[in-house]
Amino acid sequence: MIEEALGQIPISLLASSLYATAAIGLTLNYLVLRYADFALGEYITVGCYVAALLTLNGLDPVTAMLASGLAGATLALLADELALKPLERRGATALQVFIATIGISLLIRYVLSIAADLEDLLFLSSGFRLVPILYIGNRPITNLHLLAVTVLVGSVAALTYMSLRTRLGKGMRAVASNRDLAISSGIPVWRIRRFTRLLVGAFAGLSGALWAYYTSINPESGWRLLLWVFASSIIGNFTSFPLTLLGGFVIGFSENFGMWAVSRTLAVPTAYKPLIPYLAIVAVLLYRYRMRFRGVGEG
Amino acid sequence: MSLLELSGVTAGYGKIPIIREIDLRVERGETLAVIGPNGSGKSTLAKTVVGLTTFFSGSIKFDGLDVTSLPPERRALLGIGYLPQTGNVFPDLTVQENLEMGGYHLKGAELRLKTTEVLELFPELRDRLDQKAGTMSGGERQMVAMARLLMMSPKLVILDEPSAGLAPKLVERVYQKIDAMRAMGMTIVLIEQHALKALKHSDRTVVMVGGRIALTGTSEEVSKVDLRTVFFQVSRG
Amino acid sequence: MIQEGGYVLASSFLFYLMIYTILALSTNIEYGYTGIPNLGKVLFYFVGGIVTAVIATRTYDAILGIEDPLSAVAAAKRVELAASEPGLAVGVFLVSLASGGLIAGLLGYLASYPALALRGSTLSIVLLIFGEAARVFVRTYEPLVGGVFGISGIANPFVFLRDPLAVSTAYLVTTALITVAVLVLVERLVNSPFGRVMKAVRDDELAAYALGKDAASVRGWVLFTGSALAGIAGSLYTFYSQAIFPDDFVPSLTFFVLTMVIVGGVANNIGVVVGALLMSLIERFSQASTLAFFGIHVPFDISYVRYAVTGALIVLFLLYRPRGLIEERPVKTPLYDVLAGRRKAQKVRIGG
Numbered sequence: 001m002i003e004e005a006l007g008q009i010p011i012s013l014l015a016s017s018l019y020a021t022a023a024i025g026l027t028l029n030y031l032v033l034r035y036a037d038f039a040l041g042e043y044i045t046v047g048c049y050v051a052a053l054l055t056l057n058g059l060d061p062v063t064a065m066l067a068s069g070l071a072g073a074t075l076a077l078l079a080d081e082l083a084l085k086p087l088e089r090r091g092a093t094a095l096q097v098f099i100a101t102i103g104i105s106l107l108i109r110y111v112l113s114i115a116a117d118l119e120d121l122l123f124l125s126s127g128f129r130l131v132p133i134l135y136i137g138n139r140p141i142t143n144l145h146l147l148a149v150t151v152l153v154g155s156v157a158a159l160t161y162m163s164l165r166t167r168l169g170k171g172m173r174a175v176a177s178n179r180d181l182a183i184s185s186g187i188p189v190w191r192i193r194r195f196t197r198l199l200v201g202a203f204a205g206l207s208g209a210l211w212a213y214y215t216s217i218n219p220e221s222g223w224r225l226l227l228w229v230f231a232s233s234i235i236g237n238f239t240s241f242p243l244t245l246l247g248g249f250v251i252g253f254s255e256n257f258g259m260w261a262v263s264r265t266l267a268v269p270t271a272y273k274p275l276i277p278y279l280a281i282v283a284v285l286l287y288r289y290r291m292r293f294r295g296v297g298e299g
Numbered sequence: 300m301s302l303l304e305l306s307g308v309t310a311g312y313g314k315i316p317i318i319r320e321i322d323l324r325v326e327r328g329e330t331l332a333v334i335g336p337n338g339s340g341k342s343t344l345a346k347t348v349v350g351l352t353t354f355f356s357g358s359i360k361f362d363g364l365d366v367t368s369l370p371p372e373r374r375a376l377l378g379i380g381y382l383p384q385t386g387n388v389f390p391d392l393t394v395q396e397n398l399e400m401g402g403y404h405l406k407g408a409e410l411r412l413k414t415t416e417v418l419e420l421f422p423e424l425r426d427r428l429d430q431k432a433g434t435m436s437g438g439e440r441q442m443v444a445m446a447r448l449l450m451m452s453p454k455l456v457i458l459d460e461p462s463a464g465l466a467p468k469l470v471e472r473v474y475q476k477i478d479a480m481r482a483m484g485m486t487i488v489l490i491e492q493h494a495l496k497a498l499k500h501s502d503r504t505v506v507m508v509g510g511r512i513a514l515t516g517t518s519e520e521v522s523k524v525d526l527r528t529v530f531f532q533v534s535r536g
Numbered sequence: 537m538i539q540e541g542g543y544v545l546a547s548s549f550l551f552y553l554m555i556y557t558i559l560a561l562s563t564n565i566e567y568g569y570t571g572i573p574n575l576g577k578v579l580f581y582f583v584g585g586i587v588t589a590v591i592a593t594r595t596y597d598a599i600l601g602i603e604d605p606l607s608a609v610a611a612a613k614r615v616e617l618a619a620s621e622p623g624l625a626v627g628v629f630l631v632s633l634a635s636g637g638l639i640a641g642l643l644g645y646l647a648s649y650p651a652l653a654l655r656g657s658t659l660s661i662v663l664l665i666f667g668e669a670a671r672v673f674v675r676t677y678e679p680l681v682g683g684v685f686g687i688s689g690i691a692n693p694f695v696f697l698r699d700p701l702a703v704s705t706a707y708l709v710t711t712a713l714i715t716v717a718v719l720v721l722v723e724r725l726v727n728s729p730f731g732r733v734m735k736a737v738r739d740d741e742l743a744a745y746a747l748g749k750d751a752a753s754v755r756g757w758v759l760f761t762g763s764a765l766a767g768i769a770g771s772l773y774t775f776y777s778q779a780i781f782p783d784d785f786v787p788s789l790t791f792f793v794l795t796m797v798i799v800g801g802v803a804n805n806i807g808v809v810v811g812a813l814l815m816s817l818i819e820r821f822s823q824a825s826t827l828a829f830f831g832i833h834v835p836f837d838i839s840y841v842r843y844a845v846t847g848a849l850i851v852l853f854l855l856y857r858p859r860g861l862i863e864e865r866p867v868k869t870p871l872y873d874v875l876a877g878r879r880k881a882q883k884v885r886i887g888g
Contacts (some may be wrong), residue, residue, distance in 0.1 A: 035657075036657040036661070060623075083851050083855065086855060087546045087854060087855055090855070090858075092854065092858065094657075095571060095573060095657070096854055096858065097775070098573065098660075099573060099794070099798070099850060099854065100850065100851055100854045100855075102794075102847075102850060103846075103847045103848070103849070103851040103854070104847065104848065104851060106788075106791060106843050106844065106846055106847025106850070107844055107848050107851065108845030108847075109843070110840045110841070110842075110843040110844035110847065111839070111844050113836075113840045114836050114837075114840045114841070114844065117835075117836035117837055117840065118835060118836050223693075227661075227664070227665050227668060230661045231665065234658055234661065234662070236835075238658065258846060269676065271672070271674065271676040272673065272676055274668065274669060274672045274674060275669050275672060278665055278666065278669040281662065281665065285662070292679025
């Protein structure tokens with residue numbers, strides 16, 4: 001029993017790292033650019049395919065992963081430059097921009113599906129070889145787990161360093177803090193916007209690579225993951241990076257560890273897995289709502 | 300050549316014009332006060348010079364350049380410095396970082412030099428450099444806002460009601476800084492609700508009523524006029 | 537033979553068009569008029585279907601004493617009973633329709649409750665996730681509606697007519713009447729003082745609060761109505777297909793319906809009907825069966841094109857024609873008609 005419980009840790013860690021890395025990008029996009037990017041899932045999917053195809057052709061996984069990050073970054077930037085930025089310039093509301101990202105998401109996903117169908121790549125496994133390193137309970141920590149945690153830690157470290165020590169990073173924080181002032185005081189907001197989009201897409205692309213190394217992928221992979229990435233950011237209230245990270249871990253652990261616990265103790269079939277994270281979100285939202293309510297009552 | 304020249308400017312928000320047919324000049328080194336009752340368009344005038352309003356007609360020339368169709372970020376780079384009434388600091392950034400953002404286009408040594416220069420004028424900020432601007436009191440935040448603005452080495456400084464909401468002692472401090480800026484030869488447009496203060500700390504004054512200029516002259520001349528008759532005149536459409 | 541095939545194609549096209557119209561109208565009152573992007577739309581459509589399936593099957597099962605409700609035998613028996621007892625069949629139909637609408641409406645109101653204070657995009661994502669969670673639950677928990685394989689034998693109220701053509705036509709006419717009723721209802725709703733409040737909440741929430749209108753409660757009511765309409769559509773659909781399969785109810789449907797509003801006309805109900813027509817045509821022409829009919833062959837799954845086009849339409853319309861094809865008109869309350877000179881103001885007697 002304990003063996004199995006401990007054995008849920010590696011997969012929970014992997015899932016959490018993945019969700020958290022992508023969720024950092026989602027939250028960053030919301031903080032600086034004021035919209036939730038529904039197309040993030042597709043940047044993840046593109047990352048999946050790039051990593052899978054490159055490793056199948058012999059490229060080492062780390063370089064392939066970096067290529068995924070680059071691919072995601074490029075796609076995110078393109079989507080913004082071609083559609084979202086022009087929309088904002090025409091005076092669209094935040095809601096309309098959000099709906100536009102839904103449109104972009106559909107467009108990318110199904111064009112990708114058509115391309116994959118034509119090339120018979122609808123289901124793809126990467127060329128990544130899983131190497132167990134040590135066992136926790138009955139499951140191993142593998143090279144993939146190390147890679148995932150490294151990516152997460154690296155992403156967080158890089159973002160933290162950039163936002164505290166570089167001009168562009170501080171500019172991002174300034175735009176997030178008071179966009180109107182940034183504009184009227186000559187800060188290059190458009191350059192900062194492009195930089196932010198590159199980061200957001202890169203984080204998504206990296207997550208995609210990790211996912212491709214873990215399991216077989218299809219054009220819907222990113223979309224499936226997107227819901228949990230959003231859930232992580234929702235737990236982080238779209239404002240706090242530490243909470244977003246926590247959110248990623250809450251989702252990752254509740255999905256795996258929580259599912260295992262519930263299936264062992266209450267004999268709930270594992271097919272109910274997707275419900276667990278949902279319950280976690282509802283719990284967090286209700287808690288926050290009651291906190292707000294209570295505050296009002298005591299006021 | 301005047302530093303700032305407005306000719307027949309009509310501007311507002313959305314489809315509604317607020318200020319109409321404004322003709323205005325600001326000469327280098329002078330401090331121009333803009334006073335008037337609430338809703339007379341003083342703030343709108345400031346925002347129009349900065350480029351944050353809907354422009355209907357007229358032209359704006361800054362330092363000889365026609366800036367009428369330039370976006371706010373370009374105007375800021377040309378040297379138009381704007382201190383809005385609210386939201387004039389980056390609340391999540393420290394005082395140090397606020398200053399750095401003001402001097403965004405300066406490199407390493409230049410940035411340090413400018414920061415030192417500005418802190419000479421605002422010595423009280425020296426101990427607060429690591430404090431988040433949003434956690435500071437109104438008066439202190441105003442200091443940060445002004446210091447940030449000066450980091451941009453603006454050719455023209457537009458102050459939108461800098462003393463609004465501040466206790467009298469803090470109002471004094473703000474005006475001390477404004478006087479120091481004047482002594483340095485800066486060109487200032489001072490928008491104020493507080494007519495008497497503005498008249499005392501400026502060279503020329505413009506009185507706005509109902510979106511139009513009702514009176515101009517040297518501050519001394521204007522301070523002799525009974526402004527109540529000017530303020531409460533019925534606006535002519 | 538061709539006539540029959542043609543009839544089947546045409547009647548199926550018409551039926552889906554009407555369902556889409558109801559769904560699009562329900563999306564319009566939420567998103568178009570009140571600015572709520574309810575990305576969980578398919579969930580309420582689904583709920584209407586589930587409630588209907590449960591009522592329609594359990595009622596007959598109880599009467600017939602059926603032991604294994606998921607079997608084909610049970611399905612056949614239910615249909616046979618419905619055919620011989622038209623009163624029962626119609627009664628079950630009406631009760632299901634009403635219950636489906638009501639429960640979906642209540643769920644719409646409830647589901648948004650903890651999130652009513654949340655930002656638009658967060659609320660909509662929560663609703664979308666809720667929808668997916670519900671779909672996963674229903675497809676896994678077999679006792680409810682047969683899990684992933686669904687349940688069949690949900691008898692159409694007109695099976696007593698025996699002739700399939702007659703049944704189909706009668707049901708089509710009924711659906712048409714209901715659709716028109718929904719359109720009239722929605723038009724009445726939005727051309728009323730409440731319609732103005734809806735737009736106020738959409739355009740300037742702060743101003744609405746200043747006028748004493750509680751935006752959260754307005755959203756609650758609008759979500760109730762919109763979800764109820766979606767539930768009714770779900771109920772109608774279930775009686776049409778006489779079965780329910782959870783995997784039919786996916787988020788893509790929500791996006792498809794949203795596009796009808798964006799393309800057809802935001803906050804314009806006639807525009808939305810046009811949008812429903814357009815998207816129905818796109819759907820029809822991106823189906824393998826239609827292509828086969830015309831002898832066209834493509835080397836990939838043609839349904840991908842449907843959603844790629846949907847995505848492109850959303851982006852293009854938002855960029856170049858954000859109000860949709862047919863634009864929004866002012867709220868037509870009696871006062872508007874007076875101002876427009878079309879009606880004389882009524883004299884009001886004051887005091888007494």
